[in-house]
Amino acid sequence: MHPSHTKVGIVGGGPSGLLLARLLHRSGVDCVVLENRDRAYVEQRQRAGILEQGTVDVLRECGAGARMGREGLVHDGIELRYDRRAHRLDFPALTGGRRVTVYAQTEVVKDLIALQLDAGAPLLFGAQVLDVTGADTERPVIRYTHQGREQTLTCDYVVGCDGFHGVTRHAVPETERRTYERAYPYSWLGVLADVPPSCDELIYAHSPRGFALFSMRTPTVSRLYLQVPNGTDPADWPDDRIWDELQARAALDTPWKLERGPLTAKAVLPMRSAVTEPMRYGRVLLAGDAAHIVPPTGAKGLNLAVADVTVLARALAQVHDTGSTELLDAYSDTCLRRVWRAEHFSYFMTTTLHTAADQSPFDTRLQLSQLDRIATSPHAAAELAENYTGLPLV
Template sequence: MRADVVIVGGGPAGLLLSQLLHLKGVETIVLERKSRDYVLGRIRAGVLEQGMVDLLRKAQVSARMDREGLVHAGFDVAYGGKLHHIDLEGLTGGKSVMVYGQTEVTQDLYDARDAMGGKVVHEAENVALHELTGDKPYVTYEKDGETHRIDCDFVAGCDGFHGVSRKSIPVDVLKEYELVYPFGWMGLLADVPPISDELIYANHERGFALCSMRSMTRSRYYVQCTLAEHVEEWPDDRFWEELAKRLPEQVLPNLTTGPSIEKSIAPLRSFIAEPMRYGRLFLAGDAAHIVPPTGAKGLNLAASDIYYLSHALIDFYKKNDEAGLEAYSERALSRVWKAERFSWTMTKLLHTFPEDGEFGAKMQRAELDYLFSSRAAMTSLAESYVGLPY
């Protein structure tokens, strides 16, 4: 087989890249290790920056998002028994975010690729990348007991943290930076109306909590937990009781509980791999970086990678211009590090860190007190929350 670009990974990053390139006449083949049902069954974040919303519209996959997505002009921080409002629109000159689940984004992208006859190979096993530093790279994979080969010009590694793409870069070339946090998030999804029209991030002595939503009838809640805990130790009743203890009394009358439809514990880490290019291979999304979910930057960072990479590839094929490809890693990493800084800052600001002792707790309270007393501090936070410009 032959394609201009082989995309390894059939999640939202890989599908979005395939869609954007297809619209400009660049041929792609997407290889995904799992089944489509498995990919669509993954529960992930759902707060989209303005830049990603605009990119989905450019990719012609925004119709359902524009109908069903929830535009949020602000969010609340629960601290000291009170709600403190962050007015995103007022602080950023009219910018906002869109609440629309990653699963829905992925479904919309699959529907678009199907409608356009996009080539997506599921359950592609033992994917291997070859001759990445030459001018004729190729990719092999196994499917139904047979080995297949795809010749290409470029490979886009969109296959996540555990995928083969980053591992194909020699260890003497790749440099990795990582911070593992000493806690996780216990998450619960339930078909109940959200507690508030806005997202609520809670700082509490018992630990962090987040009240989020997928729609006006489906809610997603999180509480900080230890890494030693297991989902089985968190029956629904325990979760709801713990969540209520970490929220201000003024919002508790609005808390509707119900049976969970999904529960999971997610560890938190910050991770960046440099460079994001090796020869004809370009990394994007979780293959190159992981952020803690505080601030909802994971999917949005993948989208900004795809913005830079799609423009670079289109310029190469339509203008014979390689400048975008040469600059891809540097441009992407500049935005990645700023988003990592924001996610790290939000995580330090809102979670309990017992190992930091009383001094750390006092510093955290001082930081929160300053935040809510300073328009400049709130503006800085709001600018990063809605997303820095591409």
């Protein structure tokens, strides 16, 4: 049965839409989630895997932390490699105890879907949203198709969690929104490998050959990235070339061995930044990638989405409980302060660690100087650690 009206219509069944639904359900606020893909596809989408301390706390508090607690890998720091040297940042020491957890977005989504279905809250897969109208009215409408039939859902509020290319952004008139964008002159070649990680924590490697990142999904699966030119075809990178390049970019003056194994997935990820303002127009609100994109270097995409919907859930609960719109009226400004901080941090990490094709020796020396500053100054190291482990939600 298709509902005809709900308090909150959520477009998009990724982590932001599912988490918002979970938080609203616990606050007694009715909602419906519409996801255009099927469940199998949603549960296999490969995305981020680094969870800030605040993200971990929110997932635990809403009942989605049990499997994360068993299987997630808690990390107390990262390693910076540059100029054939290595420097480790101790996050708890620099931030008063904050850490990050490696737990793939695919697993977060699986956990949230299971909770949503167990609670009996409406979650429609294969529901393609055609448009959202009436943003400036008291009853915006979502028009969508499901199981071959067109349906409409009237809402008190509509939340767009459908990504940068989703339809919800277009419910805000062009005259009322502005998007700030930056494209980077390089991409990432990301691979999954069936081999235990060669490091206990993430390694961010600056090299004259380009950036490399050494991460993991589980104790037996490695997640690895190489900076490549825009437009790169993964087919041009056979497995041996990838392993050789990873080894070269992480080289140290002391011995270090990169464990090799079969690669199970390859994809090229473009690097870009974008912010759409405001994040609210009338009764339509944007969250996650629908409102902002960050390059993955700072590990902020999923965490920003969690912060958005946490703030939004509190605001919608206040409307439900008291009728006050104070928090809702402040939603866009509250989130954008954090968004722009994360944009700056992601930009800093990206431009400090990547080497552009036309980069001058002067530019390279500036990067090395900045990395030396982080390695030798507790203040600079604490600034990086504080941003990496996550700023307060408000």
